[in-house]
Amino acid sequence: MNQENINDLIRVLSEVYDENSENTFVSLYANKKTYKKFIDHRIRECKLILKDDILKNFNKTIEDIKGNLKNFNSKSIGIFASNKYNFLKTISLSMKIQNTLIVDSSPYIRPLARIEDEWESFTLLLINSNYAKIFSVSTGKIDDIKKISSDIINKHKKGGWSQARFNRIRKGAIKAFLSDVVEELQKKAEKSIIISGPGTTKNIFIEMLPKNIKNKVVDVIDISIEDEKKLLKESFELIANREQTKGYDAVQRLKQEILKDGLAVYGLSETLDAVKNGQIDLLIIEKDYRMKGWICENCQVVEKGIKKVCPYCKNKTSEVDVIEEILEFAERTDANIEFTDSKEIADLGHVGAILRFK
Structure with a gap:
């Protein structure tokens, strides 16, 4: 397969x-x-x-x-x-x-596009001072797990090193371990990162991250190193809630652009024209909305309504969902896509977009 x-x-x-x-x-x-x-x-x-x-x-x-x-x-x-x-x-x-x-x-492709939008890929790190586990998560499943550990002595034994020297060596060993974890995280980091673990080690670790990686950290969870099942459940819920917020924020951004007569279109016809011209940066679609239309694959014309023959080239047409065709054009031009059940996008014609240019 x-x-x-x-x-x-x-x-x-x-x-x-x-x-x-x-x-x-x-x-x-x-x-x-x-x-x-x-x-x-x-x-x-x-x-x-x-x-x-x-x-x-x-x-x-x-x-x-x-x-x-x-x-x-x-x-x-x-x-x-x-x-x-x-x-x-x-x-x-x-x-x-x-x-x-x-x-x-x-x-x-519509169901796949919905999954891509609603099941955001993210990286989850569980860490303490000598053990780390990096989970790579996409479309609701764990794709990869990377374990990192270090044999760091936690207690000072009588004799030998002084307490102060022991503490210096231990801190150096922890810092070296955390640096190794930073290196591994950089290789695997998705757009969103969740950092988790007990105590203060996770906070020290975050301060060691390069700016471009630190900017991807969306939340920090305080949790036992042993409680992976609970951590994964909380992480999936957190990312799902973020996705709902993203849909709301996208609609608010669209409304602001419309008020400023800025980089925005809304409604079926204007959005279809913009996506065919490669203008769309962010496409916003009402989740379950469909519009019956037709397409001529020969000249790539899409319109709502029903026509058996293309009025431009006289070739046979195919009946389509116009929203599906807008999605396909958007994917071809690397536009971002956001599905939402907001009533506000329904009021704006069920579909709209933030533009790259006018």
């Missing part, structure tokens, strides 16, 4: 499509516990609709997908395939997701 990093995968998926607007791509999001009945039902439905070469491609693509489902060991999985284009990408997901099977002229 060709396993992909979620960020890289979304970018790849956003750039592939059928130039003739044919429904040749199948996107499957499957929950391990419930997908079997669902996928059989959806396959039957799609076979009733698809005809001729498109049906043949669908059948072959489903065979490819089912072959990959044999190696399905995670809570959920995403599979994106087209037999016609010899295209197959998969990603294992650590959270439960809604079963979805979409047949379209391009891969369906």
